[in-house]
Amino acid sequence: MTTGVAAGRAAAPAADRGRSLHPRHWPFAVPAVLVTLVVLLPFLWLGLLSFTDGGGLSLVHYQRMLENPSYAAILGDTVLLSLLVTAIVIVLGIPTTYFIVRQPPWLATLMLAGVAIPFWTSLLVRTYAWMVLLQRRGLINTWLVDLGIIDRPLRMANSFTGTTIGMVHIMLPFFIFPLYSAMRQIDPDMVKAARSLGASPSRAFWDVFLPLATPGIMAGGLLSFVLCLGFYVTPQLLGGGNVTTISMKIQQNVTMYSEWGASSALGVVLLVLVVLCFLAVQGLVPRRLRQ
Amino acid sequence: MSRAWLGIVAFAVLAFLLVPVVIVVPMSFSDASYLEFPPRAWSLRWYQAYFGSIEWMAATRTSFAAAFCTVLIATPIGFAGAYCIDKLEGRPRHLLMAVLLSPQLMPVILLAIGLFFLYIRLGLVDSFPGIVLAHVALAIPFVVTTVVAGLSRFDRNLENAARSLGASRLRAIVDVVLPQVKMSVMAGALFAFVSSLDEVVIGLLVAGGPNTVLTRKMFMSLRDQVDPTIAAISTLLIGISLVAVALFLVMERAAARSAARSG
Numbered sequence: 001m002t003t004g005v006a007a008g009r010a011a012a013p014a015a016d017r018g019r020s021l022h023p024r025h026w027p028f029a030v031p032a033v034l035v036t037l038v039v040l041l042p043f044l045w046l047g048l049l050s051f052t053d054g055g056g057l058s059l060v061h062y063q064r065m066l067e068n069p070s071y072a073a074i075l076g077d078t079v080l081l082s083l084l085v086t087a088i089v090i091v092l093g094i095p096t097t098y099f100i101v102r103q104p105p106w107l108a109t110l111m112l113a114g115v116a117i118p119f120w121t122s123l124l125v126r127t128y129a130w131m132v133l134l135q136r137r138g139l140i141n142t143w144l145v146d147l148g149i150i151d152r153p154l155r156m157a158n159s160f161t162g163t164t165i166g167m168v169h170i171m172l173p174f175f176i177f178p179l180y181s182a183m184r185q186i187d188p189d190m191v192k193a194a195r196s197l198g199a200s201p202s203r204a205f206w207d208v209f210l211p212l213a214t215p216g217i218m219a220g221g222l223l224s225f226v227l228c229l230g231f232y233v234t235p236q237l238l239g240g241g242n243v244t245t246i247s248m249k250i251q252q253n254v255t256m257y258s259e260w261g262a263s264s265a266l267g268v269v270l271l272v273l274v275v276l277c278f279l280a281v282q283g284l285v286p287r288r289l290r291q
Numbered sequence: 292m293s294r295a296w297l298g299i300v301a302f303a304v305l306a307f308l309l310v311p312v313v314i315v316v317p318m319s320f321s322d323a324s325y326l327e328f329p330p331r332a333w334s335l336r337w338y339q340a341y342f343g344s345i346e347w348m349a350a351t352r353t354s355f356a357a358a359f360c361t362v363l364i365a366t367p368i369g370f371a372g373a374y375c376i377d378k379l380e381g382r383p384r385h386l387l388m389a390v391l392l393s394p395q396l397m398p399v400i401l402l403a404i405g406l407f408f409l410y411i412r413l414g415l416v417d418s419f420p421g422i423v424l425a426h427v428a429l430a431i432p433f434v435v436t437t438v439v440a441g442l443s444r445f446d447r448n449l450e451n452a453a454r455s456l457g458a459s460r461l462r463a464i465v466d467v468v469l470p471q472v473k474m475s476v477m478a479g480a481l482f483a484f485v486s487s488l489d490e491v492v493i494g495l496l497v498a499g500g501p502n503t504v505l506t507r508k509m510f511m512s513l514r515d516q517v518d519p520t521i522a523a524i525s526t527l528l529i530g531i532s533l534v535a536v537a538l539f540l541v542m543e544r545a546a547a548r549s550a551a552r553s554g
Contacts (some may be wrong), residue, residue, distance in 0.1 A: 027371055028371045028372075028374065031369060031372030031375075031391055031431055031435070032372065032390050032391060034368065035390055035394060035431060038406065038409070038424060039393055039394050039397070039402055039405065039406075039428050040390070040393060042405030042406060043397070043401055043404075043405035045405075045408065046404060046405055046408055092300070092304050093304075095301060096300060096301045099297045100301065111301070111305060113540070114308065114309055115305070115308060116539075116540075117309065117312060117532065117533065117536055118309065118311075118312050120535050120536050120539075121312050121529055122489040122528050122532070123489060123491065124489070124491055124506050124510060124513075125315065125528050125529060126311060126312065128315070128509075128517075128521055128522075128525055129311035129312060129314060129315050130311055131517055132315070132318065132522075133310075133311060133314065135517065139314065169307065172304065172308060173308070201294075230397075230399060230400060230401075232399070232491075232492050233492065236514070237514065246400075247399075247400035247492075250404060251400060251403070251492075251496070254404050254407065254496070264404070267400070267401050267404060270400075270401065271397070271398070271401060274396070274397070274398060278396070
């Protein structure tokens with residue numbers, strides 16, 4: 001008996017590193033069960049619902065989506081908006097992050113805090129700020145007119161442009177933070193070696209640093225693209241009815257028309273897009289660099 | 292790339308990120324009933340409008356109560372999930388990670404309609420427990436990611452030593468593991484709080500009626516007009532975010548320090 005207990009105790013740490021926990025430790029299953037019940041199963045149910053009509057199996061919801069040109073427009077708008085926002089985020093994010101990485105620690109921390117403050121600020125508050133800044137008689141228009149750059153106020157709020165600006169603001173920190181940690185891991189001696197071999201600073205950046213940072217850039221870009229695909233609040237408030245994303249259409253179908261089948265079908269399309277993007281990350285970014 | 296050019300881009304991007312957040316603050320103290328900058332006269336009338344409104348106060352109370360309950364439930368649950376992930380290897384680890392992070396990886400609208408669909412059947416629409424359950428699901432990934440990061444810095448032999456000396460698993464967790472990853476757990480709890488407070492999309496579907504949350508009420512009022520009361524509320528929310536950033540930085544530092552000590 002005593003030896004049995006002792007053996008059991010000695011074996012415990014080794015078993016911990018093994019595959020599964022003892023059934024006695026059921027509390028550890030709570031998180032997975034909760035997420036499955038609350039998040040995964042309801043959506044799975046809706047997903048199945050999208051393939052039925054009046055009880056029988058049917059593709060009618062998908063067929064309607066193909067026949068109705070407004071769905072193609074919504075899908076196109078969402079993808080275009082996401083691509084545009086991601087492209088701007090990448091173009092602005094790379095030089096910014098590269099600059100931050102090369103600063104002394106105190107300045108880098110300060111600049112990262114500058115990125116963290118908007119990141120932690122409510123998305124709704126930030127969208128509101130852009131509504132105020134971009135409106136017809138808002139700050140930006142007033143300044144541009146006062147400076148004589150434009151004659152009459154630009155139409156920025158309630159448009160695709162306004163939505164793009166607001167979303168770039170929200171997505172930039174999502175791109176900068178992971179890219180910063182990726183760039184931190186690149187050995188600065190690589191760039192120094194290139195410089196000492198006679199490369200100009202820009203050549204050292206384009207030929208040495210950027211290729212090393214590419215996995216981080218691609219991962220960050222895809223993350224930004226995926227998050228953009230699901231946007232609801234910003235296009236709703238800054239688009240002013242001129243931008244409709246997939247998420248907005250899904251919400252409309254559910255709350256205004258109780259069209260569960262149509263909403264779920266659109267939801268499945270959105271999910272497929274997202275999953276394809278994640279698979280692309282797996283495929284494009286080499287395994288050893290993904291961490 | 293030339294250094295001057297890089298610096299200009301970097302500081303312009305930082306200004307672009309910070310200006311919208313900063314500009315809301317002076318506007319909230321304006322006396323005008325439309326938004327002007329800089330305000331011609333200062334007043335606290337929008338704060339009075341906010342604190343004097345029964346509806347805004349009720350929404351604020353609901354939001355804060357939901358956020359506190361979310362933290363209390365999501366933190367231990369998220370910790371348990373992270374602890375499991377830390378113990379697993381290979382495929383089971385990836386699978387559990389994927390399940391626990393799925394609320395964050397899925398577009399939030401899919402989560403929202405799934406919950407709405409479920410709640411209609413359970414009679415949980417517009418109920419407080421329904422809101423908390425939704426926010427807990429949404430907060431779990433935040434707690435899991437911060438705690439997994441904390442556990443990866445923690446020396447597992449310490450726990451194994453406690454276990455081989457006869458401590459039960461629970462005791463080893465409470466006495467050995469938790470003190471080591473305390474700061475990561477607190478950072479996760481902070482994330483959970485902020486994510487609950489800021490959630491909008493799920494709230495639009497399942498948090499109305501008597502349990503309207505603050506963000507839902509803000510969203511509704513923004514859709515109709517740009518009301519300066521929102522500037523006052525936004526300023527208060529920005530204040531909360533600043534406190535959160537400061538706390539988070541302190542916790543990160545402390546977590547890194549304690550990892551360095553134990554390692």
